[in-house]
Amino acid sequence: MTELSFKGKEFVYNHHLAVPFRPLVPDESKGIGPVALDGNLVIHGDNLHALKALLPLYAGKVDCIFIDPPYNTGNEGWCYDDNVNAPMIREWLESNPVGVEDGLRHDKWCAMMWPRLRMLHELLADHGVIFITIDDNEAHRLTNICCEIFGEENHVATFIWRKVDSPNDNKVAITPDHDYVLCFARDIGSAKFKRMIAPSILKAYPNRDENGRPFRDRLLKKNGRASLRRDRPTMFFPLEDPDGNEVFPIHDNGEEARWSMGKKGIKKHKDAGTLIWKRIEKLGREVWEPYTREFAPEDDPTRPFPTIWSDVDTMRQAKAMLRNIFGTSDLFDTPKTVKLLDRIIDIAADDDAIILDSFAGSATTAHAVLEANKRDGGNRRFILVEMEEYADSLTAERVRRVINGYDFEGTQRTEMLRERLNWRALSNAGELAHKVEGIENLHGHDYDRIKKEVKDGELIVTGEKTVAERAEGLGGTFTYCTLGDPVELDKVLSGETLPPYAGLGAALFHMATNHALDPAAVREDDFYLGAMEGQHVWLIYKPDLDWLKSPEAALTLARAKAFAASDPDKRHLVFAPARFVSQKMLAEQNIPVEFVPLPFALYRIDRS
Structure with a gap:
């Protein structure tokens, strides 16, 4: 295997062994819930020392690692601060921050990453997997470093994430609109990878039951074409709601409608327990509406995950989320999106996984873990490490707000369909319209409005909901820690x-x-x-x-x-x-x- 050489490598090769142990010091006032060092953690301190502090507790036990280290673009102002006892590296400490004019910035970046990746390797379980975001500045060097530490045979894939969804106003003719996500396993033979639900299944059956089986709830009242009582008189009859009242199919405009199936079909759903009643607001009052729950086919609805992620939210959505939570998106320049972490969790983190992020930044990893637990009732745990001063005011504060809820006034948007309008799509316009109609029937009651727009050659269907006063919290606990004396x-x-x-x-x-x-x-x-x-x-x-x-x-x-x-x-x-x-x-x-x-x-x- 080709070995990567960089200045200082001989001094940092085993530096992780010389890092002193510094105990975790909990600060109960900054966390939520009782202090629990085996629960969710937010750690403020140098991540090299924090990783050493975690070794006695978590060595060989972390299931999934995600890190978003400095990309070393020359414009980030990061500093090389490791206390390596070598004259050359001691000189480096006097030339911080590392800028674009620094002729040794690539060597310094490699020297910074090496001991951290060595410790992360020790923390990974035998079946564990690490994901690292990076761009062209250091992607090739990072790949070589990981091949040395994890083994070339444990390189799972290099994913491509489309991080921007509109062209940048660059002086050159090329838009750098993607990042890489490197993925290495501790032992690829032991790694546990899950398959993705096929996109067609995701669109048609967007929900999951307690066993993870995809399903959809369809409004029993017929909408759209041939939906009136006169169209199918035998499908107009009363059903008894949970309060014992009779419910007839009536459109919002007062017209008599019809059910989407007859009495025999509805009886089958009743017997199977798939006739679902939901309390919704209609014409200014709350009423019961019947739905039929339909599950995806029993055949395996999964497929392997692709290596190109153009269907994941971009940094624009990540900044919009920060703006919702904090009232501003200027707190962090390059936040990662929750959907990116969702994808990683879907690939490599079971519902009881320990997920570590030692370059925590704006706490996207914790947000994604809490959201995943809320969604499927899982018991995943996160460990965040952030060395900057905003560890409390941004990193931990986002976790607090996501757990407890936060003041928010505006519109929450959920993208429900994005379809490129090529010739094939236009020639099947009726099918596309039926798909949009299905979304409206299925999710119309969940939102104030379903917005349909054509933008940049794509049809985008978005559910919009006006939120006033407070966004609901996801629940959970975490312990905030600093690092004690060595x-x-x-x-x-x-x-x-x-x-x-x-x-x-x-x-x-x-x-x-x-x-x-x-x-x-x-x-x-x-x-x-x-x-x-x-x-x-x-x-x-x-x-x-x-x-x-x-x-x-x-x-x-x-x-x-x-x-x-x-x-x-x-x-x-x-x-x-x-x-x-x-x-x-x-x-x-x-x-x-x-x-x-x-x-x-x-x-x-x-x-x-």
């Missing part, structure tokens, strides 16, 4: 760093239990940290180098017995600099104690 365990026994007992204990307890330490439970004099989920955690430690090198700092048989005696029915995990008793002896004497050596504790990965 805890460098490999330097503890040399005395280079001697963190306080509470600081070191919090990091180790978190690593061992996936939960935050309760300071009230700590008994420093007894070396006790706390308990969680069937185990007690102990730390034999004092911030005193001479004491750490003495026999007093070791786990002995007597001390192990004393720890176990405090709760014989539970497991006891003991962090200590040394031990004078073997694990074999502890097992032979049925002492439920496990020893973990301090200098290596944070590099110990539990992949269970």
Whole structure:
């Protein structure tokens, strides 16, 4: 395999190993719901350090990663800030931000991405997949880096996303209207990819039941041609609504209409449980309307996902969404659209997936995860990392507003059909009109109006709904975290760093239990940290180098017995600099104690 060379590669090749561990520090006031480090997370801090902080909790457990790193166009003003101990790279720190005139900007970008991708590789589950957006500036270098880290054989595809839907006013004759989405698997043989519902099925059966089966609800009252009582007199008869009242098919203008099927057909739907009554507003009052629920054919309605994504919303829609949520779209220059993340979730994230975004920006990933859970009742979790100062005011604030709802006055629009008007479409104008009529029949009650327009050679049908006062929230919780001071365990026994007992204990307890330490439970004099989920955690430690090198700092048989005696029915995990008793002896004497050596504790990965 061809290897990519760039200045500084030898210095950053294993830099991810030298990054110190910094514990996650929850800020309950900035999240929603109780603090839960194993739930949804928004982390403010350098993403390299945040990824290291996540390793003890999530190594080998992340199902899907999406990142949108700097494209290195020369106009973004990003900075190379990694603390790599090499004279050449130390000089780089003095020439920030990285601009278009920087002759080493491509090398700096590669040096920035390398250790982050190494850590992301460690966080991925064996079946996990990573998606990375990029453009022509670094796409070829990024592909080579990923081939080295993930393996050339694990390159799934490079997707093309059409990010703009109107020509840019460029000085040259070519419009760069797409981005790439690189996709690599941790192990392509273990990766779990889903197939997409065929577009024809998506259009005809836009809803999903609790089992994911596509369906549509059709208004039982006939609309359009031959929809009057006189057209089919036998199909004009009353049905009993859920309140016990008789309902006849009546058009909005008061004319007597007819049902779309006779009594036998309606009885079949009643018996099958597919006669659905919905409460809708009609002529200024709420009434019951009957619908028939129709499922897609039992034959597999799926097909492989294409690599060209021209059917996904563009950045224009992404900015419009930010404008709805915040009242302005100027908060973020290049937001990604929720529909782009929906596509990625559809491909590679089951309904209980952990989805990580370490360049979180405007929090599109969290929005898409919450929306997907609301749509299908899933339990997906997101982890966002953002290093900029807007991590609270933009990233986390969008999550708060999406969860709780937000003030909004205007028109919410949902595109329901986009059809290019070529000769074939025009020659089948009746079929196209019937398709639009079907949309109006199926979804007319969900919107204030169905807008139909021809723009740039396309027929676009959009559902519009006037929203006043407040947009409904999606529900959910998340924990907001910052990064604590570095805890460098490999330097503890040399005395280079001697963190306080509470600081070191919090990091180790978190690593061992996936939960935050309760300071009230700590008994420093007894070396006790706390308990969680069937185990007690102990730390034999004092911030005193001479004491750490003495026999007093070791786990002995007597001390192990004393720890176990405090709760014989539970497991006891003991962090200590040394031990004078073997694990074999502890097992032979049925002492439920496990020893973990301090200098290596944070590099110990539990992949269970």
